[in-house]
Amino acid sequence: MTMLWLILAVIVIAGAILVIYQIVAKKKNKKETNKVINVSFGGKKTLKGGKQVCSFCRKKANKLSFYSDEQGKVVGVCQVCKPHAERRALMRI
Numbered sequence: 001m002t003m004l005w006l007i008l009a010v011i012v013i014a015g016a017i018l019v020i021y022q023i024v025a026k027k028k029n030k031k032e033t034n035k036v037i038n039v040s041f042g043g044k045k046t047l048k049g050g051k052q053v054c055s056f057c058r059k060k061a062n063k064l065s066f067y068s069d070e071q072g073k074v075v076g077v078c079q080v081c082k083p084h085a086e087r088r089a090l091m092r093i
């Protein structure tokens with residue numbers, strides 16, 4: 001009988017550890033994603049002065065994603081043009 005309780009306890013503890021591990025892993029992932037976004041938006045002179053113009057459609061956008069094209073030129077694309085840039089297999093900065 002004691003053995004059964006021991007096994008049960010081990011299962012419960014293992015389950016709890018697994019759940020905690022998953023929560024911690026998720027939090028870590030979120031933090032890393034935020035860091036990547038911060039890096040891609042920081043240190044860009046062109047970001048000064050609010051809205052930026054999309055390199056593809058020339059429309060002003062609040063949020064641009066930066067890619068490097070075949071010539072190594074940096075292009076900022078809006079959310080609408082993002083799939084186009086990704087289809088052209090541009091390197092995400």
Ligand SMILES: [Zn+2]
Nearest residue numbers: 054057078081
């Ligand atoms: Zn665009």
